[in-house]
Amino acid sequence: MNELKMFGMPIQFCEESQKLVPANDNIHYEDYSRKYSKGMFGLLADATYNIEDNPYYDFYKAIVEDDTKGIFQSTDLRYDSTVIIEGTAGGEFKKTAGHFHMPIPGQSVSYPELYQVIKGTALFVMQKVDDYRKEDGSMQVQDVILTKVEAGESVVIPPDYGHCTINIGAETMVFVNLVSCHSTNYYDSVKRHAGMCCYAFRTPDGGFRIEKNPRYDFACEPRLTTPTDSPVCGLEKNVPVYRSFLQDPKKYAYLNDPAPAVEAMFSLLKTL
Numbered sequence: 001m002n003e004l005k006m007f008g009m010p011i012q013f014c015e016e017s018q019k020l021v022p023a024n025d026n027i028h029y030e031d032y033s034r035k036y037s038k039g040m041f042g043l044l045a046d047a048t049y050n051i052e053d054n055p056y057y058d059f060y061k062a063i064v065e066d067d068t069k070g071i072f073q074s075t076d077l078r079y080d081s082t083v084i085i086e087g088t089a090g091g092e093f094k095k096t097a098g099h100f101h102m103p104i105p106g107q108s109v110s111y112p113e114l115y116q117v118i119k120g121t122a123l124f125v126m127q128k129v130d131d132y133r134k135e136d137g138s139m140q141v142q143d144v145i146l147t148k149v150e151a152g153e154s155v156v157i158p159p160d161y162g163h164c165t166i167n168i169g170a171e172t173m174v175f176v177n178l179v180s181c182h183s184t185n186y187y188d189s190v191k192r193h194a195g196m197c198c199y200a201f202r203t204p205d206g207g208f209r210i211e212k213n214p215r216y217d218f219a220c221e222p223r224l225t226t227p228t229d230s231p232v233c234g235l236e237k238n239v240p241v242y243r244s245f246l247q248d249p250k251k252y253a254y255l256n257d258p259a260p261a262v263e264a265m266f267s268l269l270k271t272l
């Protein structure tokens with residue numbers, strides 16, 4: 001068992017089962033599910049990939065310690081975790097399905113989302129398109145940001161950016177997210193385009209290479225950014241976001257009301 005210090009609460013990772021194991025009875029989660037490769041058909045670069053039982057990722061919804069439940073309820077935020085199993089399918093690194101967030105009621109923008117990597121190495125793909133609910137023809141990519149995030153580092157997905165997370169490391173990767181309880185996901189358009197606008201493939205030396213998804217219409221080239229600390233967004237390298245949140249929950253109010261933090265979010269995503 002490996003202690004996951006960045007989790008902020010006593011949770012261990014079991015290499016054998018590839019599962020999160022709470023270290024005491026005060027830790028609970030609302031739901032758990034595992035996704036296999038069959039559930040990723042239609043989202044992979046290799047449309048001919050037909051192995052159905054390759055484990056992809058586990059999702060643990062709304063993880064709380066008994067004594068922190070009230071803080072989450074009063075702030076309308078949720079702390080979830082995703083575990084992406086190590087490996088590839090058809091040479092493409094394992095990833096989450098990818099989605100957009102629906103708009104905030106009464107506003108023209110969607111909810112942002114804060115992610116922190118707990119173990120391993122992730123590549124976050126963030127894409128802004130002309131119409132995330134387009135039903136005919138290709139979505140036009142107006143901005144695509146790729147951020148490599150190591151354990152202890154964080155990234156904030158700005159409003160209106162579709163996103164997925166790819167495990168580009170040589171080990172199972174664990175990450176957490178802090179998001180509004182009111183945010184709902186929209187998957188259909190990403191599915192109709194066979195995934196997000198960029199795929200990551202493993203190279204012979206263990207690195208990764210990016211390939212653009214030809215089903216999208218690109219008005220820009222992918223750009224790379226690196227994770228940065230941000231007092232406005234409550235990001236500090238190697239400090240568990242869960243602990244920072246408990247210390248000062250108001251700091252994360254922007255996840256429900258993003259306007260005051262939008263400038264800070266984009267300043268985190270400057271091109272390298």
Ligand SMILES: [Fe+2]
Nearest residue numbers: 099101113163
């Ligand atoms: Fe999301």
